[in-house]
Amino acid sequence: MTRRFEIDAETLPDLPGMMLVTVEALKDLGGSATIQELDEKVIELEGVTEAEQAFTMPRDENRTRVNYYLAWARTYLKRGDALNNSKRGVWALTEIGSAISDLSATQGIYGQVTQEERERARLKRLAAKKADADRGEEIEVMADDGPADEEDWKSALLSVLGKMDPAAFERLAQRLLREAGFTKVEVRGKSGDGGIDGVGVLRVNLVSFQVYFQCKRWKGVTAPLAPPA
Structure with a gap:
């Protein structure tokens, strides 16, 4: 297999790779x-050797070079709108990211972000100010509208979930579980009603639990389960 990047003690690795x-x-x-x-997964796919994984940053021996530069790779992809990430540290592909299939695409993003970094930072500051102003107006509108708006967005969300194809529903379930703190989330089966079955690992303090889950989609109102006799 041809390597897309290599790690050594001094030189900058191929970030587009x-x-x-x-x-x-x-x-x-x-x-x-x-x-x-x-x-x-990146280390597994690329076959990064143990020797490469052992290289650390000059001023931070607790951080490996491969992890440091992979963080930069994620940053470039995010600035190129190919990835997004949540407050819980879950990273996800966007439509742009899902369409990437070769090195030329990531080289293009790398070049674009490198050239536009300063301009992007300036626009980001302006956008943040505008977002704060818009958010204040939105809060006032929501306060006036009351519960009706809440029901509207719930209905819209249920409509979107009901129309999702099974593959999209599977990805959404994995994403939600990761946002809730699960790791190693795997889908192990799909049921005839469009739901999925799987397993994940949830860590609580120093203890990790293997948790099995089911995700179901039903239309209409469902009755609660009857208590055991």
Whole structure:
């Protein structure tokens, strides 16, 4: 296999290559992953050796070079609108990221972001100010409208969920579980009603639990389960 990037003690690795493998890893993981899951999958796909994984940053011996530069690869992809990430550190492919299939695409993003970084930062500051102003207006409108708006968005959400194809529903379930703190989320089966079955690992303090889950979709109102006799 031809390597897309290599790690050594001094030189900068091929960031577009790292970006491409990052996209491939996310596709293998169902479209979303925690940083740990993603880094492990990239190392697996690229065949990064133990010697390469042992190289550390000059001023931070607790951080490996491969993890450091993979973080930069994610940053470039995010600035190129190919990835997004949540407050819980779950990274996910966007439509742009899902369409990436070769090195030329990540090279294009890398070049674009490198050239536009300063301008993007300026626009981001302006956008943040505008967002704050818009958010204040939105809060006032929501306060006036009351519960009606809440019901509207709930109905809209249920409509979207009901129309999702099974593959999209599977990716959404994985993403929600990762956002809730699960790792190693795997879908192991699909049921005839459009639901899915799977397993994930949930860590609570120092203890990790293997949790099995089911995700179902029903239309209309469902009756609660009867208590055991």
